[in-house]
Amino acid sequence: MTTGDARRGEETVSLVAAIRDSIVRGDFVPNQRLVEADLSAQFSASRASVRAALLELTNEGLVERVQNRGARVRAVSLDEAVEICEVRMVVEGLCAAKAAERITAKEIKELKEIGKSMRKAVSNGDVLGYSQLNQQLHRRVREIGEQQTATQVLDRLRAQSVRHQFRLAMHPGRPSTSLPEHLAIIDAICQHDAEAAERAARTHLRSVIAALREVDQASTPVLAR
Amino acid sequence: MTTGDARRGEETVSLVAAIRDSIVRGDFVPNQRLVEADLSAQFSASRASVRAALLELTNEGLVERVQNRGARVRAVSLDEAVEICEVRMVVEGLCAAKAAERITAKEIKELKEIGKSMRKAVSNGDVLGYSQLNQQLHRRVREIGEQQTATQVLDRLRAQSVRHQFRLAMHPGRPSTSLPEHLAIIDAICQHDAEAAERAARTHLRSVIAALREVDQASTPVLAR
DNA sequence: CGCACCGATATTGTCGACAATTTTGTCTCT
DNA sequence: AGAGACAAAATTGTCGACAATATCGGTGCG
Structure with missing residues (x-):
């Protein structure tokens, strides 16, 4: 077929x-x-x-x-994946800051709901559900920030690094590391604190970059020869 | 033909x-x-x-x-141009920071040379030459930062807003506003101060955004009706 | 025995034509 | 005269075939 x-x-x-x-x-x-x-x-x-x-x-x-x-x-090397994440870091930071400025009361409730679901997913060990909530959160933040251009850029970058992203999500212990970072982003945005939101988003992506390097080293020990 | x-x-x-x-x-x-x-x-x-x-x-x-x-x-509206510049702001900030970390002594000389030429162009009222030096500076910074991904993103964004960019460059008084901002970026990078470089790049782009709005209002007074 | 040249094969780049869709203009009916 | 329906024109989407180019294998020569 x-x-x-x-x-x-x-x-x-x-x-x-x-x-x-x-x-x-x-x-x-x-x-x-x-x-x-x-x-x-x-x-x-x-x-x-x-x-x-x-x-x-x-x-x-x-x-x-x-x-x-x-x-x-296209084979995206680790270095390229890191580069991509670095760009994502600053652009997602921008989106988080804009979202913090523009978020409405209704959207605040929605974001907090996502946060609650994420907590639940992590404590239940629901890796797949957490991964989906993760994507949903990032998407919603971009939408709230009303950044068309940034959204396009991020969509493209995400598609390129989806393989690395996936491997990362499956890494044991990763969810419990990223959960508090995500919650920090949500809190800052809901408090209309643009600067804190940008910092939180950057911190999160910095952590993703570090994890990328770590996971890669773990799965490519010396050099498959 | x-x-x-x-x-x-x-x-x-x-x-x-x-x-x-x-x-x-x-x-x-x-x-x-x-x-x-x-x-x-x-x-x-x-x-x-x-x-x-x-x-x-x-x-x-x-x-x-x-x-x-x-x-x-595609007709890029003012709001879209602003959005584009906002993304450029953070990505160019990233490039400036990376460049500050990685710049070599030779490249420092080169950047300072560009700065000197810019000063000269402004004092001579050479708008076109200044505009070219401007582009050259931004390009060199990206190259020094070795950010392939960021470069691609910025190339695309620049192409989209080239019309607004051009109108801005022709605005009287604009060069003398942007010159010190450019020099600040150069100084920070040459001093290997990543944070200052990112701040300077952002300040510059913020100024570009403000100028964009201003120039647009000047050339579209009320609403062509 | 190795290297350069040359032909055969595989794959991409380009072209013109046909089918499907949208838009425009006209005609009729109310 | 205006609204709606229908037909005609314009334009895009798709297809198969041909030409140009790169890759691979064989052959002859040094």
């Missing part, structure tokens, strides 16, 4: 989603070549559509293309 | 540059429709190439596309 089907119009857009999912979920491993003809057959679409989709994914940073040499799944 | 010619291979890449230039230099005004067939004739390229180029420019944020309704030049 072909991985993803879609409604009639705009086949390319669904192809982009299908290929993106295949990359994110690991069906296509890093550095794997993506031959247009093969994808065309696999997803039963024309080569032009595949080509357009590859173009799009290249600009999202998930695929690398070299002139006349084709496309392959 | 066709606007841009190019070497044999990879016609699309040169088309992207040609259309981008046309947008940036104002040959294509904001909200102007970009019909594939017309561009195809104008640049004497196939429609497929034009299509690929428009895809690329869409992902750069210079063109907006709606499904089955074609592409048009």
Whole structure:
């Protein structure tokens, strides 16, 4: 069966989603070549559509293309993942600060609700649920901050580092480290304290960066030779 | 004659540059429709190439596309320009901080040289030269900071707001305002003071945002009705 | 035995044509 | 005359085929 089907119009857009999912979920491993003809057959679409989709994914940073040499799944090194997180650090800091300025009473309740759910998930050992709440929190903060541009930037960066992100979420003990950081962000935003919110967001991402390095060292002990 | 010619291979890449230039230099005004067939004739390229180029420019944020309704030049509103500058503020801050950590003695000399040239350009009233030095400074700082990801983000954002940026550079009195800010960034980086460098970069961009608002109000007095 | 040259194969880049969709203009009916 | 429906034009989305380019394997020469 072909991985993803879609409604009639705009086949390319669904192809982009299908290929993106295949990359994110690991069906296509890093550095794997993506031959247009093969994808065309696999997803039963024309080569032009595949080509357009590859173009799009290249600009999202998930695929690398070299002139006349084709496309392959981009492998994000640890150093690159750190760089990405550093940019995320400052941009999420901006969003948190803006959110602190603009948040409404209703949204405060919502954010605190998320915080409560996160506490519960961690104490229950619900790693998957916590990960989803994590994403929800970050998304809501961006929405509250009303930063369209920042949101676009962050979406792109998140997609690029999703593999590292996932590995991190599965690391034992990680949730109990990040929970208080998340709660600090929520508190600062709910108190309309922009500076504190930015600091908290940065502290959190700094911790993520440190954890990234740690997890990588643990899983790549010396050098797989 | 066709606007841009190019070497044999990879016609699309040169088309992207040609259309981008046309947008940036104002040959294509904001909200102007970009019909594939017309561009195809104008640049004497196939429609497929034009299509690929428009895809690329869409992902750069210079063109907006709606499904089955074609592409048009994106009009960046003042609010959007401010948002873009806010993101730039924090990311350039990051780059400045990293540059302060990593700068070498040789690069310090180079940066100070740029500072000297800027002073000269301002005192000579050389607006264009100052603008170029400005760009050169920002670029060098990013390179010294060795932030690939941040550089990509900033390149994209700069391209989107180039029109506002240009109008700002032409504003009388603007250079003498921004010069000391630039010099402060240079000083902080050259003293390896990451925190001060980030603060200086932010202060500068904050000033740019304020100027953006001011210039816009001056040129759109009430509301063209 | 190694290296450079050359041809065969695989893959991408480009093109023109056709199908699907949206927009525009016109005509009728109330 | 105005609103709605229908047809025609314009434009985009998709497809298959051809040309250009890179990669791989074999052959001859030093």
